[in-house]
Amino acid sequence: MPLRRPDERAPPTMTIRPLTATYRVQFSTAFTFDDARRLVPYFRDLGISHLYASPIFQARAGSAHGYDVVDHDAVSPELGGEAGLRRLAEALHAAGLGLIVDIVPNHAGIGGGDNRRWRDVLEFGRRSRNARFFDIDWSAGPLVLPVLGAPLGEILAEGRAGIVVEPDEGRFFLAVEETRLPLRPKSVGDLAAAAAEAADDPALGAAAEAWAGLEDGRFTAGTRRERRRALADALAAEGARAALDAAIGRADVGAVVSEQHYAPMHWREGAAAINYRRFFDITDLAALRVEEPQVFDAVHRLPLALVEEGVVDGLRVDHVDGLADPAAYCERLRARAGPGASLHVEKILGHGEALRPWPVDGTTGYETLNLINAVFVDLAGWDRFSARLAANGHGGEPVTRRIAAKREILERVFSAELDALARLATDLARRADRPVRLGTARDVVAGLIAALPVYRTYVAASADPEDVRLLETAAALARPALSRGEKRALATVTGILADGAADAESAEFVRRVQQLSGPAMAKGYEDTELYRAVALVSVNEVGSHPERPTLSIDGFHAAAGAMAARGLASLTPLSTHDTKRGADTRARIDVLSEMADDWLAACDRWHERHRGLRATVAGLDAPDAIDEDLIYQTLLGAWPIDAARAERYVVKALREARRHSAWVEPGTAYEAATTAFVRALTESAAGAAFRDELAAILAVVGPAGRRNGLAQVVLQACLPGVPDVYRGAEFLEHVLVDPDNRAPVDFEARVRALASDPPEGPDAQKQRLLAGLLAARRADPELFRAGSYEPVPVAGGSDVLAFARRHGSRLLVVAVPTRALAPARGDVLLDLGESVPRRWRRIAGSTEVRQEGRLIRLERAGLPAAVIGEPRE
Structure with missing residues (x-):
């Protein structure tokens, strides 16, 4: 069934299904649309309302992972293609799921030659008809x-670069090591003309x-195809x-390289000169200019058509x-998707930051994940861990450390982007008659x-008051380190x-x-400082604020109440594909904040005992x-x-921290010594005593961590969102x-x-708790969607967090x-x-009411x- 273009209006076919819970799946060749389709009965019985799919497009x-999309206008055949997607959607909808x-x-995958x-x-x-799709600074x-x-000079001198031809297709490439790059028409024409002259071939x-x-780029795609076919036919002639x-053999490959529209470079020097915007620092993911209507339409034609068809x-x-x-x-996407489609944005909110008033249902929820975790971290214990971090050499105010780490990354990783911004800033300052040196x-x-x-x-035509406040805050933090002229x-x-x-130049800046x-x-911050700030690592998470890692119950109530007042339907995850630890890993480590002295004393003992397991490097x-x-x-x-x-985790952590190793310059000796230390602790006789002590600690921390984890599941299901x-x-x-979190x-x-x-065992108990809560949400969606949030006073348990949600005569x-x-x-008493x-109906826990x-x-x-109060009869 062919898909309509999004501008070809048709009667809407979407059935609006209440969004009560999502289940994120990761599609790949190991888990396809048909694999998910076979699990639809399980997803239904678990209690979700919507399956939440990783990117489904041609990657x-x-x-x-699917984020390296090479064609936004095609469903990945590796995952099952459009037919497989439709089978999955039909099965979900038949089961009442969305x-x-x-x-x-934001970006597209450009590695490997897959992106046309x-x-x-x-x-x-x-002059390419696709040049406007990518955010490229051609002025550079x-x-x-x-x-x-x-x-490149070394490669050319060693003869490791050459010109290869696919004569049947009329395509010419520069082959450099494992990379093949297309030659511009002028270079192809010069080589083919030289061959024609030698062969006397008109x-x-x-x-x-x-x-x-x-x-000159003025020709249509059809003209290009015709001329490429003509070139291929001419190359098929005898001789x-x-x-x-022979012409290629005589060609100066270096000269050919120098006349291309691109400049291949060693990855290290190229990173400092790069002139296209990337997704973060990943050179194989090039940023797209979806602000251009043509680009927006091309990138969204397929998903919007899928939404329109239901x-x-x-x-x-x-x-x-x-x-x-x-x-x-977001305004354009909402207008095109219509009011019935749910729209969520991956937006990491800072401390005290609220989602701007965009026409979306909410965020992907990292702010709530961190809110939930923070209330399980004991402040006094956190202070002990923080003091230990300072004693270990990573002291100072968390805000100061964050600024320093960001500045370091800007200089190390984004120097080319900084150079371009500096040039723009000096031009604008000169125009304003306030010249600034480069x-x-x-x-x-x-x-x-x-x-x-x-x-x-989010400055657009002008800065709104919130943007002005943020800029003033940033300027105030930056100002003390500057000279008078710099100020x-x-x-x-x-x-x-x-x-x-x-104006245009200001807008670009x-x-x-x-x-x-x-x-x-x-x-x-998230990929450097959070791997350096090893105090209590459960608080080091996407969207976290280790300068404020704990939260009182009153503070939790204030944040949750504000969340309810905003009326959004943001997602509430406890873990995602991007989190630094699984929810139960975090919940277990949180317990250490309650027994900081005992844990840190154990660490001191281990440090002394394991002296012989450590090595000396530099x-x-x-x-x-x-x-x-x-x-x-x-x-x-x-x-x-x-x-x-x-070991795999530790190597990644070392490289992200960039203290003794890094992705671009691995500290191989330090990594080898550290992974040998890990191996000794986990499997050798030298680590046997450690493993015994760890087991004794886990006898206490393990069950406590499970209790934390179950409590967080209850909050996840019952908070607004x-x-x-x-x-x-x-x-x-x-x-x-x-x-580690992507294992099958x-x-x-x-x-x-x-x-x-x-249910048998801790896994099944967690699953059954979640299923019961999700069933309650599906049975009473309005209570969970629109119910108020009210703190409930507690007697008999100062650490017990209690709240109520009311909607009409219903009470949770x-x-x-x-x-x-x-x-x-x-017992605890709730007022x-x-x-x-x-009358009360229990949906979580084993307590009598x-x-x-x-x-x-x-x-x-x-x-x-969690209990639901039934209306009086």
């Missing part, structure tokens, strides 16, 4: 491609001239290929902060971006940003600053004290874990960061467990303990005020609990 061959799809408008639009840009340069010269394993000469004539081979019920927008104007984008402009822009406390601002420059740059898109500040936060312990603490907490959180998993279950996380998930899911075990009665009451090591004895129901006037009494040992 690079063998992609494990389908949400992750879309990737990118190939076209390489071949035809800025040829398109820089940091794809070589060695400097037909080949005419084809060569016609193909070279495509340089033409031999003449071409195949897909909602969209999740990846990395909305990467777009030029997220507000305008170096000063660069320092000021870097300092301002590093000091910004959120991912980005004047800072005022100039801040003023340019606050004035917005006064504002756009580029805002599109760089997000990557600086992601790579500098005069330093390997692992050093910070990395050793990370290893101990990681092993506790993920135990049981084998050496291979632990939409619970989002990550693939497999209905069982205990003691996993670490990607790729044993769905057969989960199907069996859900069918068992009673939730009570969870936030200190898993606190004695589970006695519900007036209008207390007389006893009514005492306006109070209800719950058994502490039966918590966490």
